Amino acid sequence: MKNKALKKILVIGSGPIVIGQAAEFDYAGVQACRALSEEKIEVVLVNSNPATIMTDEKIASKVYIEPLTVECLSEIIKKERPQGLIATLGGQTALNLACELDKTGILKEYDVKILGTDIDSIKKAEDRELFKNLMQEINEPVPESEIVSTYDDALKFKERIGFPIIIRPAFTLGGSGGGIARNEEEYDLIVHTGLAQSPINQVLVEKSIAGFKEIEYEVIRDKNDTCITICNMENIDPIGIHTGDSFVVAPSQTLTNNEFQMLRSSAVKIIRALKIEGGCNVQFALDTVSNQYYVIEVNPRVSRSSALASKATGYPIAKISTKIAIGYTLDEIKNSITGTTAAFEPALDYVVVKIPKWPFDKFSSGDRILGTKMKATGEIMAIGRTFNSAFKKAVTSLEERFCGLLNRGFEKLENNELLKELSIQDDRRIFRLAQALFNGNDVDMLHQITKIDNWFIEKIKEIVDFSIALTKEILDKDLYLKAKEMGFLDEEIIKLTNASKETLESFNTEVSFKIVDTCACEFSAKTPYFYSAYGEKCELENYKDEAKENIVVLGSGPIRIGQGIEFDYCSVHASMELTNQGFEAVMINSNPETLSTDFDIATRLYFEPMNIENVVNIIKKEKPKGVLVQFGGQTAINLAEKLDALGIKILGTSLNSINAVEDRNVFEKLLEELNIPQPKGVAVKSIPEALSAAKELNYPVLVRPSYVIGGRGMQVVYNDDELLTYIKEAFKFSNEHPVLIDQYLEGQEVELDAVTDGHDILIPGICEHIERAGVHSGDSMSIYPSQNISRKNEKILVNYATKIARRLNIKGLMNIQFIIKDDKVYVIEVNPRASRTVPIMSKVTGIDMVEIAIRAILGKSIRRAGYGVGLYKKSNLVSVKMPVFSWQKLNRIDPALAPEMKSTGEVLGIEKTYKKALYKAFLAGGYKFSSSKQRVLVSLNDHCKQQALPMVKRLFKQGFFIMATWGTHKFLEKNAIPSKMIEKFMIDKLQKRMKDGRLSFIINTPTTGKNSQNAGFQIRTIAQIYGVPSFTSIDTASAFLKAYKVFDKKTPLEYDTITNYRKKKFLDFIR
């Protein structure tokens, strides 16, 4: 039974989104908070990530958006006095923090119990040596391995075992810093990197069993020792590629019952031995020609895999884990989908395929090779009645330009070259494999090269063979149905058969929707979710209330750089408000990590690709009042035109208005008409046009494609040569749309989010960026409320926003970006949709923007929302948003800030004053401050030397020792700032300094662009490895120095809930 003593529980979130720790923990955290609220337990939530749904005041009773540090959590514990702490739902971050808190003794002092899995169990699972010992005790095989703390010990192991060897650093998330070494050189690099990145300077070196099948089990145990496995999953890619980077199928496809149960029993034995109470993930390697298996890894917490398993089965692992943590046993908990017991194992009558979403389309210079270090930013999941349909749908869900397996560019390769490339393990391998099958290569041979099980290769061959058949046979109703059953899109069928759209329509083949019900139809389901199928009976009728109107919310698909969790926040809020307003909310999304795809968020959830055909199929069945496209980021907006063309009603801002801001010429004219200044710019469709445009505008100019996410392909260029380099890429990203060439204004960048009904406009607040224009807004630090904008300019901003909103009759959310240069306000961008900053603005101002937007869209006036119109009064708090990057996961990518977005997540520092908020933001972002001042490397390009002078002076004054490169040194000398000159980047020496912690940070403003040969790039890259901050913008560096001052003065910080921060205003006023 429930532990009745628990009245207040502390839940630790996972912090900013980084590769390896993404939206899945928001999903898990929200489930936990809701499960606790159900039990009338007060939830104290701490997370530094403001874009999450869990940091919404509707989710937890007390929300602290504060740095995830031991100091901060200790203060919160002292203040809140919770009886319990749940650490297993906030990823590796929360787990590590709980261990540290335990070490400091604060938990004991304040009598805070670790709920669910206890610290000892966590340590046993996480500490390689303890884990290995435990596995030996219970007779479970682990690959030969050794924990080493020095390279010498690692060498000894190598002598004994030989290559290849896997290196896994202890206590890092997503296997960061690990890899497979095939020779001494690789071994040297990876072991050293791993030792540096592990917080306890330990790595595990392990005999490589690459080529084994990789199988995972999600297991749950309660205090009564009842254990169940929710699901097993098979990686299509064999051992050697991180499971987060693997194509995964659920349930396992190639395991016999004996193998399935052998591994299940082992997983159960392990979770029992570890005494875990809650969810746990166990990863196995299974030989392909014998019963031999190894236990690879155990995660004593919910994970990305458990989120996937939850979505794949309908079993809410995080929720059930939470109930177990507060004392329930499995038999006391209900399965909310069917109403039967939660103590059961889901049965699937469909196949689930997961494919990772990698950022390589964005980082074309990046190292695409996949290994033990995860590189994907997000993932998609597809459900189908057969493997083939699930697989095809999954590929569609990637939202790439091509939806098929073929014609990905590999058809141009000679077959022998293709086969050579096939041994490369990267993100495109599956498409090479498909091409190799198309070329007629033998399945066994392809298996020898890829080690992918023949079963999967045969399945892909079925799809490839079928696409060949489509090009040859006459398309009739039967063949068409077969194609649809296999997951082919009409678009692809038309391309392959040359049939007309009318022909396809004449077949009258109707899509049906099947349900995920956890039990393979054995029991009736109350809250299932849907996926499409062909040639089968539709189950939707039983779940649709025909008396109620419904509205479709389009989600944002997989998490990628530039389109993150903030859009899930918006989609979820939209869905909730629609239900409040008496509508049935229909959610469509393909992302298994997020809350929007939880079974009970929307009235009905469709787990489908965010492709026009799939979306329209749903709309045809649902017959909604309309579709909301403004909450699902660019993914949803990009569907607007096609939906509108089919006569589907888009609610809120009209398609014309959406197009007006995306179409350069229309937009330009519009601003002219409204008398709003804008940087001069030209839309071009060819390279000669681009060159002459640049000439006319004068360099530097900003090159950007239209209709893209996160400034993809965007760059400031200073001359013709640079323009020519970037323009090609820009055209590629733009598809059929033109590329924009703008005059580049280096001024103060300002941003606002507004909600409008087309007449009145409510602006919760104005944000000001710390970095000057030229850095993508997603990558710049931004301050609310603005600190340096005059009253006069504020009024102008509001006036411009109002004019634009009225003129375009915007209904719902809108985001506008401005530049203020020489006291003149320019509009640079209008987004007629939810933006990245909507969750932040909602939280810091207390105005639920999405809720009001939904009401406005449904015809209610903004005036009635109760916040007035125009610019809302400023909060007394100051918040600083800080971007967070995942450099350590991605090789060969220049960490320099640029107009193209590179960050994966963000944190928010909130305090009463700007400086303290700034300090908190850096703390939350993981920056370390130390009272022993070390050296700082300064290297400035000519363009910014003068601008940097005040900052460098401050650097010197604050007690840092400056090392400068030749040009910078000469410049500083002239300005009487002492510095030590270093030879043109002595990379080795610097590396050693960084390694030994004798270099505090680096200020390096880049010379031109993405040249990976240049020394600056190399230094920045090495700095990433050792976690040494490197600032490429003078403004960020300045801000860091300001924060350092707060640290130096030992100014005490306050930690409080977001609610109290906002309220303080009144208290302060009374005082």
Place this chain on the structure above:
Amino acid sequence: MGTLILQDGTVIKGNSKGAIGGYEGEIVFNTSMAGYQEILTDPSYAKQIIVMTYPEIGNYGINDTDFEADKPNLVAMIAKNFCAHESHYKSKKNITYYFKENNIIALDNIDTRSLVRKIREFGTMSAFITSNDVDEDFIKQKIKQIQKFKTNSTLLNEVTCKKKYKYNSTGKIKLAFLDYGAKQGIIQALAKRDCAVTVFPADSTAQEILDRGYDAVFLSNGPGDPADYKYQIEEIKKMMGKIPIFGICLGYQLLALASGAQTYKLKYGHRGANHPVINLENNKVMMTSQNHGYAVKTDTLAKYVRPTYKNLNDDTLEGFEISSMDVYAVQFHPEAKPGPTDASIIFDEWTNLMKRNLKNVKEVEYEKQSS
């Protein structure tokens, strides 16, 4: 194109992937996601048409080791898709080849989910399945015919062993094992725990077992309606109290009937690898493998019969014991095959109980000579 005709008049077409022909049977579904080879050869499925709810069946082919009996006893198997290109190092043949070899009708490309829903809502039905495309008249006639379909006591003759045999004769526990259509998995699990198993045909008498001084009797699983097996129930009655008796599935149902309880037909049975069963003594839950269409009515149990296990899905009785008579029985399958092996501890518990009753060596010797 093959055809499935259900008792309620439903006609479903599918691709014929198995033997040629047509049979009557009872249509049931199984929700296991792996283990089709064990299901194919489980004798409890005699005269049944099995719908696999998991859509991809046959992925790892048919191997030499995962059989539960020498031959399959089911009539037909239905799935969304039977795998054309299996892949596993142990695989010897494709599943459709096995169907043809063993005269099993198999249909795929069927909307199994809708079919299962029909069975769930209507209850277990009788059906006719054929590898042929058939016309309206045929269907009309068949529907009438299958209404009358019912198995009877002769079913056991088809699945039991023809004559007595021994398995692991060196075991310390001398166990008489009544084969009502036993799964190999049960016999193997007992042998592994030091049982010398003498397997008797289903029509063996109580006397011939009691006469030979076994340490215990084991009643196996099997097909059909337990209430049909009057003869077996009578023989069990004769043994109760005289020798420890253990039973699984049909064996459990027969023991219940012999002790005076009643059985009834479940609407659509329990067939799958995910059935939660709670131990009424310690409240621990096990995931069990199940395959039964009948259940024991809890409220008809005699006072001296103690319920030991309960199904958490529908609260049906899953186990009982009569300690005064050393009778122990469970409805589910501790041998799994297919399914989770959580419940295998029951074999440990039972064989420990059997060891308590070991006869002296002399009698064991006698047993050896007499066989």
